[in-house]
Amino acid sequence: MSVSQAVRRLDLGWFVRPGAETADGQLRVEPALAYLVACRGELLLFDTGIGAADPETEAHYRPYRRPLQEALAAAGVAPADIALVVNCHLHFDHIGGNPLFPGVPILAQAAETALVRGGGHAPEPLVGFPGARYEELAGEAEIRPGVWIVPTPGHTAGHQSLVVERPDGTVILAGQTHATASDFAAARLAATAVAEGAPPPLPVPDAWPARLLEFDPRRVLFAHDASVWEPPGRPGPSERPEAAGSRSAGRPPA
Numbered sequence: 001m002s003v004s005q006a007v008r009r010l011d012l013g014w015f016v017r018p019g020a021e022t023a024d025g026q027l028r029v030e031p032a033l034a035y036l037v038a039c040r041g042e043l044l045l046f047d048t049g050i051g052a053a054d055p056e057t058e059a060h061y062r063p064y065r066r067p068l069q070e071a072l073a074a075a076g077v078a079p080a081d082i083a084l085v086v087n088c089h090l091h092f093d094h095i096g097g098n099p100l101f102p103g104v105p106i107l108a109q110a111a112e113t114a115l116v117r118g119g120g121h122a123p124e125p126l127v128g129f130p131g132a133r134y135e136e137l138a139g140e141a142e143i144r145p146g147v148w149i150v151p152t153p154g155h156t157a158g159h160q161s162l163v164v165e166r167p168d169g170t171v172i173l174a175g176q177t178h179a180t181a182s183d184f185a186a187a188r189l190a191a192t193a194v195a196e197g198a199p200p201p202l203p204v205p206d207a208w209p210a211r212l213l214e215f216d217p218r219r220v221l222f223a224h225d226a227s228v229w230e231p232p233g234r235p236g237p238s239e240r241p242e243a244a245g246s247r248s249a250g251r252p253p254a
Contacts, residue, residue: 005146005166006038007173009221010071012049015063015093023179030224032093034068035173036075037164039144042083046162046173047223048097051126057092068097086149088175088223089156090115090122102131107143109151110136112158121156140211148215152177152208161212169218177209181227184220188213 012032019025034047049068053061072078079097085106087094090113098106113136115121127134137160141149146165153159155176162173178184191205212220220229 005040005164007164007166007171007221008036008038008075009226010034010036010049010068010075011066012047012068012071012096013064013066015050015061018060030179031226032063032065033221033223033226034071034097035162035221036072036077037147037162037173039147039164042144043077043081044084044086044144044147044162045082045101046086047088047094047175048085048100049093051092051096051098051123053092053123061093063093065096068100084143086143086160086162087112088161088173089159090127091156092123092126094175094223095122095126098126098132099129102129103133105133105135107135107137107149109158109160110138111151111153112156112160115156115158150208150211152212154206154208163212163215163217165215166218170215172212172215172217172220174212174220175223178222180225181220181222181229184209184222184229 010033012034014029014031017028017030019027022028032050034045034049037044037046050063050065069079079100082101082104085098085101085104087098087106087108090108113134116127137149139151143149148163150161150163151159152161152174159175159177161175161177164171164173174184178187187205187209190203191210193202194205218230
């Protein structure tokens with residue numbers, strides 16, 4: 001990962017989403033994906049995999065976990081090499097590896113940490129571990145040159161995405177803004193239809209996808225879908241995000 005602003009996808013397992021939580025009512029096996037970002041000599045980690053949950057949640061989602069240490073080692077990296085952790089939100093299927101990073105800044109929106117303080121949002125051992133260093137953000141922030149955190153509320157009030165500017169085009173790590181890349185594409189088209197004056201009824205678009213699209217992304221990647229959104233009509237890049245196997249995730253709404 002010597003390329004400036006390189007992004008590598010990490011497979012951290014999978015889980016089974018019950019039909020009651022899918023659009024078509026069918027069971028669906030979804031990956032738990034994290035992303036390793038090389039940023040001017042530093043390594044950033046976006047999400048850390050599935051943590052231990054209560055027995056009810058374990059039975060509900062039946063997760064298979066791939067250890068974060070194993071996934072990092074496959075990329076030639078150790079936990080001690082990570083300078084910064086960003087969680088898209090603080091549900092247990094995105095913060096499982098956080099306790100591996102005592103003293104390392106973990107960035108989250110203040111709206112998200114408020115949910116944790118309210119109780120029931122995340123298992124305490126995953127957020128209150130010895131040496132935990134959560135740093136709250138109140139909105140958008142450029143955390144490194146060319147690397148932005150953008151609030152994308154919806155799945156949770158404090159959900160956030162990571163924007164990484166690269167020489168071959170900007171990559172957005174969208175976390176769980178949408179369940180799938182197809183859902184993101186549909187939301188984008190809904191906003192386009194509204195902007196171009198299509199007659200109602202139309203879906204009411206959220207404001208934040210428009211902000212993400214202002215970065216002119218070449219690729220948008222997700223937490224629970226290995227597919228990648230690319231803008232229509234633009235040739236795909238020669239370099240694709242690396243997919244490690246696939247296996248893991250969790251419960252308050254995973």
